[in-house]
Every structure is written in structure tokens, then in C-alpha cells.
Amino acid sequence: MELTFLGTGAGRPSRQRNVTAMALTLPPPRCSAWLFDCGEATQHQLMNTPIKISRIEAVFITHLHGDHVNGLPGLLSSRSYHPGAGPLRLFGPTGLKAYLEAVFSATYSHLEYELIVTELVEGVVYEEDDYTVEAYPLQHRVPCWGYRLTEKDRPGALDAEKARALGVPFGPLLGQLKNGRDVRLPDGRTVRSSDVTAPDRKGRVITILGDTVPCDNIARLAANADLLVHEATFQGDMAEKAAAYGHSTTLQAAEAARQAGAKRLYMTHFSSRYRDEDMDGLVAEARTLFPESYAGADLLAIEVPRPGEPETDGTC
Incomplete structure (x- = not known):
């Protein structure tokens, strides 16, 4: 299982960072992808990865601010031109369906595959044989959600x-x-x-949050997660400014990871005031509270191993 950051900037794209999107590639033999948020130019970022648009099975939107959703109509439309693109599930806040209907109507767009839209209510929003996805509201300037993906345990190998x-x-x-x-x-x-048989192979837990100030549901979403992706728009001494805009700091993200018992934290959604050369300082600041803190970067792909297993599921 691999998470690829497609955009790690906040608000607007910069020369170093696109706006928010990330793709989770599911392990072999499935090898499909789930997309989390879809800011402007996400489909262009995907062209720089091995991930094919036709292999995206689901898209999970955290909120309807443009830097998280403006790339969605184009990506959905382009997917119609990719052979083998089957049904796609789309999850997001109330208003997502109306947003797409308005854009598609105004642009005379038509999809050549089934789009299944689910507007969120808290709790389990999707479940299948291998995975369960839960969503809970966060605290931002507009309705915003976080997602918790739980991979189900699998039986151990038979002797x-x-x-x-x-x-x-x-x-x-x-x-x-x-x-x-x-x-x-x-x-x-x-x-x-x-x-x-060997002991059951424990499933992974991945938590991906939208924009938020510190709130109670973060701990609920991130409890004992193998990977927590948390916004860190500002450095630690800018908590007042972060709160005014409905965002978090590096120290708040690190504290959330520590309190939740997460194993790794990847920070994202960095303000455009921060350049690549600033990342080491932001990570060092977070590590004063949570040593397993890291900074996301555009097109960075990270492995998410099963607990206690090597860092690979094989090659897709």
C-alpha cells in the first residue's frame, strides 16, 4: 500500500507545491487507487506518477473549498476517455452533488461511466470485503471532514x-x-x-484529515493509526493566525499524533510562505513533540506497511 502526495500546498499553487490531493494505491493484486481531495491540476500531477486515472475507483473529498475540489470536474470528465474506466464512487460534504451538476450542466459534460455520489453523514460511509472507511466532521470555516480507512485483518499463511x-x-x-x-x-x-496457520495479518489504519483547527474528532479518527496525514498550514508560533483561518500549526499536528497514539505523522497543506528549504525546520519543530513527524512533498510516495511486516506488498 502506497500513499502519493499530489499536492501539498495551501490555498493556491506555487512553483514548488500544487494544491491538495493525494492518492492511495491499494496493494496487489488489486492495484487500484483511491483519491483524497482533488485540487486544481490534480490530473496533471497524476501524469507524473504510475497511477492511471482509469484505475481510480473512489474519490473522497474533505470539503468544498476550491483548493480541495476545483480539479474534480476535469478529472471526472477526462476519465471518460480512458479505456476500462468502470464505476467510480465519490464521497464528500453536502453540496458536492449540486456543485458537479452545475459544472457539468454549464459545460455540457457527460460521463461515460457510472458516478455514485454519497454525501456524508458521520460514521461508516463505505465498507467492502477488505476495507472500511469512516468519516467524522472537523472544525473549519466550512463543513469539513476527516477520513479513517481501516484495512481488515487477513488470515495468516497456512502451514x-x-x-x-x-x-x-x-x-x-x-x-x-x-x-x-x-x-x-x-x-x-x-x-x-x-x-x-500463522497469526492473522493485521490490517493498516490510515487517517487523512481535511483542514481543521484542533478538535475532538481528530483523536477519534486518528486513534492508533499507522499513518496520520494532518494539515500544518503554519509554524508553531502562529497558532493565533492559524485559528483565525481555521487551520493548524506544526505543533498542533504533532500533538494530535502524540495524543492519538499514531505511528507516523505526515504534515501537508503548507502555506505558500514556506519554501522547500524551510521544511527541515518545520519538521524539527514537530519532532519536539512527536519524533515520527515528516513533511509531505509533491509527488512523494510513501509505503504504508502492515504492522510488523516488511515495507512492501509487492509491485503493482
């Missing part, structure tokens, strides 16, 4: 030789053991799945 030694024949019984179910043999003995 087929050990199972055979216990008398389990080749066939469906091995599959049941591999899937975590105990089996009963023809002679009446029971073989427990836990006796012939």
Missing part, C-alpha cells in the same frame, strides 16, 4: 505440511483452515486453524 502431518487431506478442508475455520476429520478429530 500445509503441518496440516498434512495431522491427517488433513488435500482439498476443501485445507481451504477452510486457511480461512480461519476449524475442521473435523473423518476419524472424528478436530484440527484447529490456529494450530496450522
Whole structure:
């Protein structure tokens, strides 16, 4: 599983940073992508990565400020020209559907695939076999949300030789053991799945927040997350200015990660006042509170390993 930052700037693009967007590439064999926010020129940023627009299955919008959503109509329209683009799920605040309907109507746009729009209510907003996504409101100048993606645990590897030694024949019984179910043999003995399989492979938790000042739901979203992506628009001594604009500082992001028990923090949404050469100082400031603090950068791709496993799921 890999997270690629497509834009890490706040408010407006600069020569060094585009506005907010990031893409999560799901592990093999699926290898599809989920997009979080879609600021202006996001589809151009995607052209500088291996991620294909046709492989984007879902888009999660945190709020309707332009630097988080103005790239969405163009990306959705362009996706119609990519062969193999199937249905796409779109999640975001109330008003997202009306925004798209207005743009598509005014520009005579038509999508060649099914777009499934869900406007958010707090709690679980999406669930499938492998993942659950929750959303909770944050505190910004407009309605804004954070997302918590939880990967479900998977059964550990089956030790087929050990199972055979216990008398389990080749066939469906091995599959049941591999899937975590105990089996009963023809002679009446029971073989427990836990006796012939490795421990479950723990799923990952990734938390991606929209713009926010410190608020209670951050801890709820980020509790024990393997990766927390938190805005840090301003440096630590600018808390008053950050609050006036509905944003957070580096120190507030670090404190949120510390209190939530997150494993890693990546800061993003940096004010255009900060240049690349300023990032080391901002990271050092955050690390005074949370040592595993890092700065996002445009087109930076980071691995998110399963807990206790090597930093790769294979190659997509």
C-alpha cells in the first residue's frame, strides 16, 4: 500500500507545491487507487506518477473549498476517455452533488461511466470485503471532514505440511483452515486453524484529515493509526493566525499524533510562505513533540506497511 502526495500546498499553487490531493494505491493484486481531495491540476500531477486515472475507483473529498475540489470536474470528465474506466464512487460534504451538476450542466459534460455520489453523514460511509472507511466532521470555516480507512485483518499463511502431518487431506478442508475455520476429520478429530496457520495479518489504519483547527474528532479518527496525514498550514508560533483561518500549526499536528497514539505523522497543506528549504525546520519543530513527524512533498510516495511486516506488498 502506497500513499502519493499530489499536492501539498495551501490555498493556491506555487512553483514548488500544487494544491491538495493525494492518492492511495491499494496493494496487489488489486492495484487500484483511491483519491483524497482533488485540487486544481490534480490530473496533471497524476501524469507524473504510475497511477492511471482509469484505475481510480473512489474519490473522497474533505470539503468544498476550491483548493480541495476545483480539479474534480476535469478529472471526472477526462476519465471518460480512458479505456476500462468502470464505476467510480465519490464521497464528500453536502453540496458536492449540486456543485458537479452545475459544472457539468454549464459545460455540457457527460460521463461515460457510472458516478455514485454519497454525501456524508458521520460514521461508516463505505465498507467492502477488505476495507472500511469512516468519516467524522472537523472544525473549519466550512463543513469539513476527516477520513479513517481501516484495512481488515487477513488470515495468516497456512502451514500445509503441518496440516498434512495431522491427517488433513488435500482439498476443501485445507481451504477452510486457511480461512480461519476449524475442521473435523473423518476419524472424528478436530484440527484447529490456529494450530496450522500463522497469526492473522493485521490490517493498516490510515487517517487523512481535511483542514481543521484542533478538535475532538481528530483523536477519534486518528486513534492508533499507522499513518496520520494532518494539515500544518503554519509554524508553531502562529497558532493565533492559524485559528483565525481555521487551520493548524506544526505543533498542533504533532500533538494530535502524540495524543492519538499514531505511528507516523505526515504534515501537508503548507502555506505558500514556506519554501522547500524551510521544511527541515518545520519538521524539527514537530519532532519536539512527536519524533515520527515528516513533511509531505509533491509527488512523494510513501509505503504504508502492515504492522510488523516488511515495507512492501509487492509491485503493482
